[in-house]
Amino acid sequence: MGLRDRLDVASPRWFSRLRTSALLVALATPACTGIFGDPDKVPGPKGNEGVESLNARSQFPRLSHAQWENTTRDLLRLDARTGMSASFTRDPLGGVFDNNEIVLQVTPGLWSDYQVAAEELSALVTSSSELLGRIVPADTGGDQEARVREFVTSFGLRAFRRPLTDVEVGRFLALYRSAPEVLTDTDPFVGGMQLVLQAFLQSPFFVYRVNAGGTPRPDGLIPLTGYEIATNLSYFLWNTMPDDTLLEAATSGELSTPEGVHAYAKQMLEDPRAHEVVGSFHGQLYKFEHYLDLAKDPELFPNFTPEMGEDMAREAEMFVEHVVFSQNGSLADLFTSRTAFVNDRLAEVYGLEGDHSEEFKQVTLDPAQRSGLLTRIGFLASNATARQPDTIHRGVFVNLRLLCSKLPSPPNNVEALPASTEGTNRDRVDAHTGKGTCGAACHATMINPIGFAFENYDALGQWRTMDNSLPIDAADEFHFASGAQRFENGVELSQVIAESDEAHSCYAKHWLQFGLGRDTTDADAPLLVKIAESSRGGAPVKELILDLVASDAFLTRSPVEAP
Numbered sequence: 001m002g003l004r005d006r007l008d009v010a011s012p013r014w015f016s017r018l019r020t021s022a023l024l025v026a027l028a029t030p031a032c033t034g035i036f037g038d039p040d041k042v043p044g045p046k047g048n049e050g051v052e053s054l055n056a057r058s059q060f061p062r063l064s065h066a067q068w069e070n071t072t073r074d075l076l077r078l079d080a081r082t083g084m085s086a087s088f089t090r091d092p093l094g095g096v097f098d099n100n101e102i103v104l105q106v107t108p109g110l111w112s113d114y115q116v117a118a119e120e121l122s123a124l125v126t127s128s129s130e131l132l133g134r135i136v137p138a139d140t141g142g143d144q145e146a147r148v149r150e151f152v153t154s155f156g157l158r159a160f161r162r163p164l165t166d167v168e169v170g171r172f173l174a175l176y177r178s179a180p181e182v183l184t185d186t187d188p189f190v191g192g193m194q195l196v197l198q199a200f201l202q203s204p205f206f207v208y209r210v211n212a213g214g215t216p217r218p219d220g221l222i223p224l225t226g227y228e229i230a231t232n233l234s235y236f237l238w239n240t241m242p243d244d245t246l247l248e249a250a251t252s253g254e255l256s257t258p259e260g261v262h263a264y265a266k267q268m269l270e271d272p273r274a275h276e277v278v279g280s281f282h283g284q285l286y287k288f289e290h291y292l293d294l295a296k297d298p299e300l301f302p303n304f305t306p307e308m309g310e311d312m313a314r315e316a317e318m319f320v321e322h323v324v325f326s327q328n329g330s331l332a333d334l335f336t337s338r339t340a341f342v343n344d345r346l347a348e349v350y351g352l353e354g355d356h357s358e359e360f361k362q363v364t365l366d367p368a369q370r371s372g373l374l375t376r377i378g379f380l381a382s383n384a385t386a387r388q389p390d391t392i393h394r395g396v397f398v399n400l401r402l403l404c405s406k407l408p409s410p411p412n413n414v415e416a417l418p419a420s421t422e423g424t425n426r427d428r429v430d431a432h433t434g435k436g437t438c439g440a441a442c443h444a445t446m447i448n449p450i451g452f453a454f455e456n457y458d459a460l461g462q463w464r465t466m467d468n469s470l471p472i473d474a475a476d477e478f479h480f481a482s483g484a485q486r487f488e489n490g491v492e493l494s495q496v497i498a499e500s501d502e503a504h505s506c507y508a509k510h511w512l513q514f515g516l517g518r519d520t521t522d523a524d525a526p527l528l529v530k531i532a533e534s535s536r537g538g539a540p541v542k543e544l545i546l547d548l549v550a551s552d553a554f555l556t557r558s559p560v561e562a563p
Contacts, residue, residue: 059210059211059212059557060204060208060209060210060211061099061101061104061208061209061517061518062101062104062105062106062207062208062209063104063207063208063209063235064091064098064099064104065085065088065091065098066085066098066239067099067235067239067240068085068088068207069081069082069083069084069085070238070239070240070241071206071240071241072084072117072121072201073240074240074241074243075135075155075158075159075241076121076125076131076134076135077131077134077135078131082121082124084117084120084121085117087113088110088113088117089107089109089110089113091103091104091105095513095519096284096285096401096510096513096514097281097284097285097510097513097514097517098284099235099514099517100513100517100518100519101517101518102518102519106207114201114202114207115202117201118197118198118201118202119198121197121201122193122194122195122197122198122201123194125193125197126190126191126193126194126197132190132193135151135155136151136193137150137151137154144189145173148173148176148192148196149169149173151193151196152164152169152172152173152176152196153169155200156168156169156172156200157247158241158242158244158247159200159201159203159205159206160200160203160205160206160210161209161227161228161230161231161241161242161247162205162210162225162227162228163227172196172199172200175192175195175196175199176192176193176195176196177192178192178195179191179192179194179195182195183195209228209231209232209235210228211224211228211232211557213225213227213228214228214556214557216559217556220559221552221556221557221558221559222556222557222558222559223555223556224555224556224557225250226249226250226251226253226254226255226256227247227250229250229255229261229555230242230246230247230249230250230255232554233246233255233261233264233265233268233549234246234268235517236277236514236515236517236549236554237265237268237269237271237273237274237277237545237549238268238271238273238274238277239273239276239277239280240273246264246268249264258550258555261549261550261555262546262549262550265545265546265549265550266546269542269545269546275321275325278320278321278324278325278541278545279317279320279321281510281511281514282316282320282334283313283316283317283320284514285401285510286316286373286379286401287382287397287401288313288316288317288378289313290382291309291310291312291313291316291378291381291382292309292310292313293309294306294308294309294312294381294382295386296381296386296387296459296460297386297387297459300387300459301459301460303345303348303349303460304460305345307345308345308346308349308381311343311345311346312346312376312377312378312381312382313378314341314360315340315341315342315346315360315376315377315378316373316376316378318341318360319334319337319339319340319341319373319376320334322337322339322341322362323337323339323541324540324541324542325542328540328542329540329541330535330538330539330540330541331498331503331504331507331535331541332498332499332538333372334372334373334541335371335372335373335374335494335495335497335498335503336371336372336494336495336498337371337372338364338365338366338367338370338371339362339363339364339365340362340363340364340365340370340376341360341361341362341363342356342360342361342363343356343357343358343359343360343361344356344357344358346377347363349377349460349461349462350363350365350370350377351366351462351463352365366463367491368491369456369463369491370491371490371491371494371495372494372498374398374402374454374490374493374494374497375454375457375490375491375494376461377457377460377461377462378461379394379397379461380394380454380457380460380461381459381460381461383397384458384459384460384461385459386459387459388425388458388459389425389454389455389457389458389459390451390459391425391426391429391448391451391452391454391455392417392429392433392443392447392448392451393451394450394451394454395443395446395447395448395449395450395451395452396447396451398450398451398497399446399447399450401506402497402503402506402507403497403500403502403503403506404502404505404506404509405446405502407442407446407447408442417429417432417433421468422468423468423470424455424467424468424470424472424473425455425467425468426452426455426467426472426473429448429451429452430448433447433448445479446478448476449476449477449478450476450478450493452473452474452475452476453474453475453476453487453489453490453492453493454474454490454493455467455472455473455474456472456474456489456490457490474488474489474490475487475488475489478493478496480496480500480501480502481501481502482500482501485500501532501536504532504533504535504536505528505529505532507532507535507544508528508531508532508535508544509528509532511531511544511545511548512524512527512528512531512548512553515545515548515549515554516553516554524553527548527551527552527553530547531544531547531548534547
């Protein structure tokens with residue numbers, strides 16, 4: 001019998017059997033105690049939201065590659081991420097965020113990647129007494145079998161994010177004992193630890209976040225267990241496994257009430273890992289990674305250097321961190337704040353005077369020229385060609401990512417706008433896509449008006465008042481659900497967007513997608529409206545997150561699993 005055959009707990013058969021096995025476990029396991037698990041009580045958020053059902057979702061969302069990296073680092077108590085997932089089979093695109101459960105499948109190629117990574121990680125840890133000592137109880141000279149059992153029990157709780165059953169403990173102990181037959185040239189203890197670690201890291205209960213416990217409430221929704229809530233909290237707010245404190249809270253029942261979940265979530269938001277997650281949310285939503293691959297015409301923009309892309313991304317990250325955490329700010333603040341963080345290269349583009357260096361420092365931008373993320377050079381330069389502002393892409397980006405407008409896909413073989421030496425950039429765009437053209441349906445009413453608002457910013461995001469020796473015209477109007485709103489430029493448009501229902505509803509929708517790891521549907525409407533209204537009323541971003549984790553959508557599951 002080969003090594004992988006002995007790792008029955010990690011074989012492909014387990015992946016195929018996971019759903020059946022987990023359901024059997026759910027049927028055989030007593031209900032979690034506490035309010036969430038009490039089938040006779042319905043917690044407050046349901047009544048507040050007025051929901052009668054939840055969107056069906058997978059009970060077994062897979063870890064994203066980033067979550068796998070963070071989890072293996074924390075589970076094995078390594079000093080840093082190993083970077084092994086960089087060679088994993090890549091996940092296909094699945095919407096805006098990288099944690100959408102729809103695309104997180106275990107393909108044959110990824111299964112092989114997991115096997116190789118488990119073998120390499122277990123070899124890495126067991127080859128170092130210092131690393132092994134971080135996860136294995138100290139050898140006190142007592143019963144070695146008891147020492148291994150203690151390890152399997154404590155490590156298993158962290159690896160599976162729940163206590164192991166006696167059967168599972170026994171299976172891992174048997175695997176440990178088999179080491180002399182499998183790894184004949186290895187010290188039996190070290191070899192046993194290597195096999196056990198491999199098995200844990202290949203187990204579906206490690207690779208998937210299993211939500212299979214709980215007993216249905218009278219309304220049919222199934223409350224998650226304390227361990228499932230701890231797991232979902234940790235992967236949402238920290239993008240990694242629960243730490244020891246959170247697991248202890250689950251064990252002691254402290255996560256069995258909405259108040260308990262709220263209290264822990266509030267603490268978790270102050271952790272640097274939550275700052276990183278909130279930054280990742282905004283980075284993915286607003287495509288900060290696009291700032292890293294810019295090219296500008298050196299004759300028109302001699303002050304541009306390739307390093308500026310990283311500067312722009314860093315500026316955007318520091319701005320989000322400042323608004324959300326330092327200022328406890330809201331979505332409206334992200335669109336209207338004049339605070340920025342610049343080094344010498346960015347200061348020149350913004351036209352700032354004074355002494356600047358490589359170090360970023362906080363500044364206040366000209367309120368007549370800048371207002372929030374949409375007037376920052378990262379957004380403007382990344383939605384531009386090497387020579388000209390890209391009016392259409394600026395308008396499309398705002399419609400799709402900030403307002404969640406429904407734009408049809410562009411027709412095939414769309415040709416680029418022809419170059420012109422006459423008139424302004426707005427004249428050129430209007431002549432080919434404006435009223436009276438074949439593209440007027442979307443461009444003239446939805447895309448171009450918003451894009452024109454940014455005509456005061458050139459292809460690098462520098463402020464300008466003239467284009468091709470002609471005055472800039474950045475004024476237009478956009479039809480929101482509440483009616484047409486007129487604006488004179490990008491600063492005024494930012495203010496209009498910050499006050500629009502569409503922007504807050506869109507922002508709430510994206511937080512639901514990110515926090516729940518799935519697409520939203522009509523069943524999410526009551527929660528979406530609640531969070532959008534809170535945002536529209538000026539609630540800080542952190543409060544919106546806390547509203548989400550206190551919802552039925554986060555704390556319970558539908559009795560029906562998504563197909």
